[in-house]
Amino acid sequence: MLIRKSADIRPSEITSKENYLNRRDFIRAGSIAGASALAGPAFAAIVPDERRAKLADVAGSEFSTNEATNSYEHVTSYNNFWEFGTGKEDPVRYAGDFDPQPWSIAVDGHAEKTGIFHFEDFINPFDLEERIYRMRCVEGWSMVIPWVGISLAEVVKYYQPTSKARYVAFETLHDPVRMPGQQSRRVLDWPYREGLTIAEATNPLAILAVGIFGETMPNQNGAPIRLVVPWKYGFKGIKSIVRISFVEDMPHSSWRMAQPNEYGFYANVNPEVDHPRWSQASERQIGGGFFAPRKPTLMFNGYGEQVAHLYDGLDLRKNF
Numbered sequence: 001m002l003i004r005k006s007a008d009i010r011p012s013e014i015t016s017k018e019n020y021l022n023r024r025d026f027i028r029a030g031s032i033a034g035a036s037a038l039a040g041p042a043f044a045a046i047v048p049d050e051r052r053a054k055l056a057d058v059a060g061s062e063f064s065t066n067e068a069t070n071s072y073e074h075v076t077s078y079n080n081f082w083e084f085g086t087g088k089e090d091p092v093r094y095a096g097d098f099d100p101q102p103w104s105i106a107v108d109g110h111a112e113k114t115g116i117f118h119f120e121d122f123i124n125p126f127d128l129e130e131r132i133y134r135m136r137c138v139e140g141w142s143m144v145i146p147w148v149g150i151s152l153a154e155v156v157k158y159y160q161p162t163s164k165a166r167y168v169a170f171e172t173l174h175d176p177v178r179m180p181g182q183q184s185r186r187v188l189d190w191p192y193r194e195g196l197t198i199a200e201a202t203n204p205l206a207i208l209a210v211g212i213f214g215e216t217m218p219n220q221n222g223a224p225i226r227l228v229v230p231w232k233y234g235f236k237g238i239k240s241i242v243r244i245s246f247v248e249d250m251p252h253s254s255w256r257m258a259q260p261n262e263y264g265f266y267a268n269v270n271p272e273v274d275h276p277r278w279s280q281a282s283e284r285q286i287g288g289g290f291f292a293p294r295k296p297t298l299m300f301n302g303y304g305e306q307v308a309h310l311y312d313g314l315d316l317r318k319n320f
Contacts, residue, residue, distance in 0.1 A: 058148050058214070063205055063306070064132035070143040074287050076218050080137070081239055082188060083172065083179035084220065090181070091220035098178055098219045100240065105225070109169075109246035112160035119224055123210060125158060126150035130214070131207055133230035135237075136269045136301045142283045147228055148211035153202040161198065161246040168201040169251035170194045170227055171243035179240075188254050194227065194238040195251035195265070199310050205230055205303060208241070231303040233267045264320040268311070269301040273320050 081091035174191035222239025255263040282294040
């Protein structure tokens, strides 16, 4: 993995310089209507006004890759968000009317601080950072995305889990009216659930993202807050989070519940362990064209230096 210090990464490397600076100018000016015309439903996500302005000037991260990112259009129009449908275009098609406000997040389980927190109060104690990460879907495609988010490790530390907390469980909003994909239970048992070990959740790479490209999170990408763990397959990145629980036992995860012979709890990117129905040795980066050559997939998606130690003693062939 190629990592550069934040000072070496220019906005122009993320998307076209003109578009990126225009978007940031819109945010600084507070021109929500104008920005919405540019970015579609991006501003439907709720971020406090004073924090919204700061999205334009967040610090970079030493963990960011220097690889060229996908375009804003790729990131916001080709993704999985089953709560809005099973097709790649369904999220952008059906999430436009989703209104993520007001929003609250419940924190419960084995922790000293618990309760139900308004979204603004939940994110305010933490610094925003831009993290440019690879994203590898279990289906064999990939992107590079500039997220804006808060450190999950700092969130965990803030709520002070007790010694009984061995895992962190996450849950998505369950609202079949606002999320029409949840009206069908043919594939998943709603709400969407995911989890990490405490060690994974406190790794410096894990973040809770509230934006992309210096803007608040678009509805179709998981507004207003989602999990990003770049060394794992994308389905671990649970979206529109409403509950975070500190638990003793390994939590349920939706795809593992639905198809346990195909999806495991750890779900680390591993080119040496195939999905039962396809190879994981290579990937197709979105935007390169259907006939573009596939590129080799990297162990832990290229983040092995930061995370491999978390799995010492585990047989990774059995912990897909």
